[in-house]
Structures are given as C-alpha cells and as structure tokens.
Amino acid sequence: MSVLLRGGYVVTQDSARRAFAGDVRIEGDRIAAVGATDRSADEVLDCTGCVIVPGFINLHNHVPNTLLRGFADDVPLEAMLPKAAAMDTKFTRRDVQVGALLGCVEMIRSGTTSFHDLFYWEDEVSRAVRESGIRGFLSWVTLDESLTTQHGNPLKNADAFIGKHSEDRLITPSVGVQGVYAASEETCLRAREIADRRGVRMHMHLSETRGEVEAHRKATGLRPIEWLEKLDLLGPRLTAAHGVWVTINEIRMLARHRVSVAHCPVSNMKLASGGVAPVPEMLQEGVVVGLGTDSPISNNTMDLLSDMKVAALLHKSSRWDAAVMPAQTVLDLATIAGARALEMEGEIGSIEVGKRADLAVVSMRGVHTTPFYPENVISHLVYSCRGSDVRATIVDGQVLMADRVLRTVDEADVVARAQETARELFEA
Structure with missing residues (x-):
C-alpha cells in the first residue's frame, strides 16, 4: 500500500x-x-x-482516565489522588479498554501518533491500541502491593504483560513505577530487575510536588533523585514524569545518567504544584525533555498542540523572558525529543526517508x-x-x-460506549 x-x-x-x-x-x-x-x-x-x-509524541499520560475527565477538578494533587484511587477500585477490564479507546480516538484526532502510558491492565490498553491503530508505549505501573488497587501482585502483573507483548508491531511494553511515595526500595529494585531481565524501559513519576520531595527527604535523608541514584535506578532507559521540584545538581545528575524527562505543564499548573519544571536548565545541561499531557483527570484533554502553546507561555511568563522556550524548541519537545526520550529517534520523530x-x-x-x-x-x-x-x-x-x-473505529460508537460506561461507573 x-x-x-x-x-x-x-x-x-x-x-x-x-x-x-x-x-x-x-x-x-x-x-x-x-x-x-x-x-x-x-x-x-x-x-x-x-x-x-x-506525528506528535505524548510522553506521559494515563489514557484510561478519560472516563474520569472532570471528576476531580479544582483540587490539588494530594486531594485528587485519593478520589482517583476510590474510582480505581470500581474499574473493570471493560472500563479500562473503553476509556483507553476513547483516549486513543482523542489523540488521533489531534495528531498524536505515539503515547507513553502509565497504568495497570495495560493489556486492555493494548487492545485499544490495536483497534485504533495508534502507537503505544505501555508501562504497567508497579507499587507496593499493600497500596495497590490492582488484582494480584503489581510486579508479577508487569512482568507477565511484558512477556506477552514483546513482539507486537505497535506496542512497546515497559515497567512503570508509581513513584517513590508508593514504591519501597524493594519494589523499585524488583522493578529494575524486571526491566533489566526483559530488556525494556522504565517510566515513573518523579519530584512532582514539594510535599513528595520533602516527605522522602525526611524519611530517607535523601531527595528522590539522590535516592534513585543510590539504588542505581537512574539511566538512559528511564523516563521521569514531571521533574518540577529539582535542584541544579539533580538536573546534572539526570543528565549524567541520561534520564529523560516528560514535561507536563498543563497538569502541573492545574494541580497548582507550586513550581515550574526548570526545563530551560534541563535542556542547557543536556537532559532530553519531551512533552506530556498527563492524565485526563488533571489536564483535561490530550491535545498536544494546545499543550505546546502552554509550555512556551508558562516559561516565558515565569522567567519574564519572551525569548525563553522559543517555538522551535517546543515543537522539538513534542516530536523528535519525545522520540529520543523513548530511544526511538531512529524510527520516529522526524520526516526522513526510511x-x-x-x-x-x-x-x-x-x-x-x-x-x-x-x-x-x-x-x-x-x-x-x-x-x-x-x-x-x-x-x-x-x-x-x-x-x-x-477510519479504524466508529467514533460515534466509541463516544456512546464511553458515555454509558462512565454513567455506570459513577452510579455503581
């Protein structure tokens, strides 16, 4: 063809x-x-x-949460997470598949061709990927079993998912980690062991809020990035989402270990995380940075064209510098830099023969x-x-x-199914 x-x-x-x-x-x-x-x-x-x-590359999101769009608006992250967790306990496999398919349709309609997801039941997300035809980099999230709403052990679930989807044309499986606030040292090390053994990437939330950083420092004596370096978890196969509350020394640590960062400006602003990710410094120090929408709960859309504008304006406004984060740099975040973050720049991210x-x-x-x-x-x-x-x-x-x-799915049918599924979910 x-x-x-x-x-x-x-x-x-x-x-x-x-x-x-x-x-x-x-x-x-x-x-x-x-x-x-x-x-x-x-x-x-x-x-x-x-x-x-x-095609645009959405470097960090939680696609099935389209069903929770508008569910937890105008509250900070600390209030949003328990509300989302309560709904997670009601999610069925069908809910995840329908929500993921709705998200895939939304992304296709706005020019996104690849997305980097962090969720559980990624096997259901993979069904939505195959049905819609979009490219999915799917990270099954792991965390301490005592904190999860997943059925079974998250680490075993992630390992099994990767084993089943290692040869799929449109699906690249990987290991996710919820974050240092939900994953103990043992969980993090076991997640890394799975990634090393399977030869796949890792994807996690990192230093999103000041509360996360300070709580971890008080508990361990180290900031999250310092702690991860001690555990030997930093490396080129890790994409860290957010990176808002980081010091210049931590930025240099990320650069030294070639960790990529998913910048999620709209989500960070909406949740009032209280800071702006120091992306200009990251780029200056050589950190590869891509652009992510984050969850439909906290964005509330997955339109990277809209998020590009916000990314540019946020840094200009907060720096009082109209020249910072120029348009070409921001377009890079959503295309070739996102491909580099996923170590896929030889395949996607630019228009070149081959x-x-x-x-x-x-x-x-x-x-x-x-x-x-x-x-x-x-x-x-x-x-x-x-x-x-x-x-x-x-x-x-x-x-x-x-x-x-x-052409690949009936959009009206997907919307109708998602509306009905959400209604059932909220009435349950």
Missing part, C-alpha cells in the same frame, strides 16, 4: 530542521520519499494549505492561522494551531484519519 501526501508544506524536524513545500510518499510502513515527486500512489491526500509534520510513516497533516486554512507563509509556520504550529486543525493522522503507513474522519 502506498500513500502520497501531495502539495503540503513539510516540516521535517530532521537534524537541519528543514522545512519546504513538497510531498511525502509512503510505501508500506516507511517514508519512501520527501520532496517533490511526480509519482502517484494507491491513495493521494491533498495537503494544499496544510503542514505535514511528524523512518516509520508516523505523520500528521495540520491545516493552515483557518482564520486563526491566516496569514500562513514559510517564515511563520513553526510559530503557527505552537501558538495558533489546535487539535481540531489536524486533517489527517497516519501511523506506520496506515491512514487512521483523513478529512477529519476516523
């Missing part, structure tokens, strides 16, 4: 950050040509007035993106566009959405 994206403006996100008017040709699951081409294809998508970009065909087509024909010309295209993507501007989304060469119509 071949697909031709014709007549668009291509933002490659390659090492030279080339951008030009042209076409992108797909053969099978790979990008076969970038630039002007006179060849046709099995399917041709007219991209006139649109930008062709690498890479997997994970692409999004974003319209520049709206009143809010006019005038559109080469010099302002990056700025428009970050400051003017929103998820509803995405016209087409392609993953692994498969067109998941074209002309705003999903």
